Amino acid sequence: HSNREMWFQNFLPPNMCPINAKANTFYGIMFDAGSTGTRIHIYTFVQKNPEKLPELEGEIFESVKPGLSAYADQPEKGAETVKRLLDMAIDAVPPHLWKKTPVVLKATAGLRLLSEEKAQALLLEVKEVFEESPFLVPEDSVSIMDGSYEGILAWITVNFLTGQLSGQNQHTVGTLDLGGASTQITFLPRFEETLKETPGDFLTSFEMFNSTYKLYTHSYLGFGLKAARLATLGALNMEAVDGQMFRSSCLPKQLEAEWHFGGVTYRYGGNKEGETGFKPCYLEVLKVVKGKLHQPDEIRGSSFYAFSYYYDRAVDTNLIDYEQGGVLEVKDFERKAKEVCDNMQRYNSASPFLCMDLAYITALLKEGFGFRDNTLLQLTKKVNNIETSWTLGATFHLLQSLGMTY
Ligand SMILES: Nc1nc2c(ncn2[C@@H]2O[C@H](COP(=O)(O)OP(=O)(O)O)[C@@H](O)[C@H]2O)c(=O)[nH]1
Numbered sequence: 068h069s070n071r072e073m074w075f076q077n078f079l080p081p082n083m084c085p086i087n088a089k090a091n092t093f094y095g096i097m098f099d100a101g102s103t104g105t106r107i108h109i110y111t112f113v114q115k116n117p118e119k120l121p122e123l124e125g126e127i128f129e130s131v132k133p134g135l136s137a138y139a140d141q142p143e144k145g146a147e148t149v150k151r152l153l154d155m156a157i158d159a160v161p162p163h164l165w166k167k168t169p170v171v172l173k174a175t176a177g178l179r180l181l182s183e184e185k186a187q188a189l190l191l192e193v194k195e196v197f198e199e200s201p202f203l204v205p206e207d208s209v210s211i212m213d214g215s216y217e218g219i220l221a222w223i224t225v226n227f228l229t230g231q232l233s234g235q236n237q238h239t240v241g242t243l244d245l246g247g248a249s250t251q252i253t254f255l256p257r258f259e260e261t262l263k264e265t266p267g268d269f270l271t272s273f274e275m276f277n278s279t280y281k282l283y284t285h286s287y288l289g290f291g292l293k294a295a296r297l298a299t300l301g302a303l304n305m306e307a308v309d310g311q312m313f314r315s316s317c318l319p320k321q322l323e324a325e326w327h328f329g330g331v332t333y334r335y336g337g338n339k340e341g342e343t344g345f346k347p348c349y350l351e352v353l354k355v356v357k358g359k360l361h362q363p364d365e366i367r368g369s370s371f372y373a374f375s376y377y378y379d380r381a382v383d384t385n386l387i388d389y390e391q392g393g394v395l396e397v398k399d400f401e402r403k404a405k406e407v408c409d410n411m412q413r414y415n416s417a418s419p420f421l422c423m424d425l426a427y428i429t430a431l432l433k434e435g436f437g438f439r440d441n442t443l444l445q446l447t448k449k450v451n452n453i454e455t456s457w458t459l460g461a462t463f464h465l466l467q468s469l470g471m472t473y
């Protein structure tokens with residue numbers, strides 16, 4: 068046995084070992100190169116009945132931080148993080164299936180924000196890692212994903228996992244994803260009116276499981292949680308930050324610190340002399356979202372699935388349980404934002420950005436998308452033990468395009 072296997076024995080729970088692989092089992096490997104981290108999703112499918120569609124049996128998931136964009140100037144080092152995750156797949160997939168198992172990486176907003184040159188250098192290094200692996204490397208196996216696909220594929224994942232894409236009575240749910248650098252909203256419009264009043268580039272037809280779905284979807288680049296922090300501080304898209312100090316009423320008064328994002332170091336701090344607290348903070352974050360997003364009337368009354376940073380911040384403030392998730396109303400985020408922002412000294416063990424993040428989430432939901440105070444949000448990290456991520460939808464799409472299934 069190689070050293071690599073020894074090394075992983077400390078990390079892999081027993082069910083990740085490929086002992087139970089059956090003759091009708093196959094795998095798909097999808098990497099999510101997000102702005103804050105890189106993640107590997109190894110999906111297992113079983114073809115139980117040759118007449119039927121294969122079933123999704125399970126997922127192996129692992130992640131590393133920071134994301135590829137943090138290696139903008141060291142692409143080889145960035146690709147090395149991908150290689151370490153891919154080594155996991157070597158152990159998880161039985162050797163005789165390596166050649167038949169496709170591996171794909173799709174990058175999102177972090178790489179979209181880098182210069183073309185730096186992004187391509189990173190992707191090229193990753194491609195080399197794939198080519199050197201024993202897996203099937205399809206054409207376009209390493210790319211930056213279009214933002215509209217990010218929303219559509221996450222919508223496919225959630226609605227597949229909740230059983231809405233099979234059978235007769237399809238009651239699909241809309242999805243909200245809040246990443247580090249971008250955010251997506253996706254739903255299936257029910258009213259003719261919505262289609263009429265929506266800008267054409269917000270509507271995409273998508274074929275999956277023998278149905279065509281005309282979805283409303285949009286990815287707002289620069290409106291992810293971390294990008295929003297920079298926007299609030301007035302530091303987003305600055306050419307040179309040169310040790311400049313960025314201050315905000317959303318931060319603890321006495322705070323002065325440094326923050327690394329997308330390969331840049333920012334200095335930030337609280338309003339030493341001036342105001343702090345929810346009111347001035349909300350005005351600051353409002354400037355970031357007000358009038359910048361399309362507000363479809365139809366969503367005001369409907370409920371949505373929300374994940375990623377919506378989930379994480381709800382966990383951080385005990386609005387939901389980390390394992391269970393839960394159902395919240397939009398106003399729950401506002402209530403927590405007030406509580407945290409008006410008592411920053413009490414929350415000083417948490418992230419110094421907790422107040423800003425909660426205020427931003429509130430503003431994004433209410434003033435950005437136009438949700439009502441009582442709009443229901445189903446916060447979910449996993450459904451049936453599978454991560455609610457666009458990566459599953461992307462894997463279905465991949466297997467479909469390779470003629471492997473679906
Ligand atoms: N539950 C879950 N959360 C994820 C997954 N991938 C990313 N996230 C969350 O997504 C957020 C970070 O967004 P990221 O993907 O890095 O940024 P983006 O490039 O702007 O989409 C964090 O809240 C992560 O916890 C996943 O597979 N499962």
Ligand SMILES: [Ca+2]
Pocket residue numbers: 101102175246247375
């Ligand atoms: Ca993401």
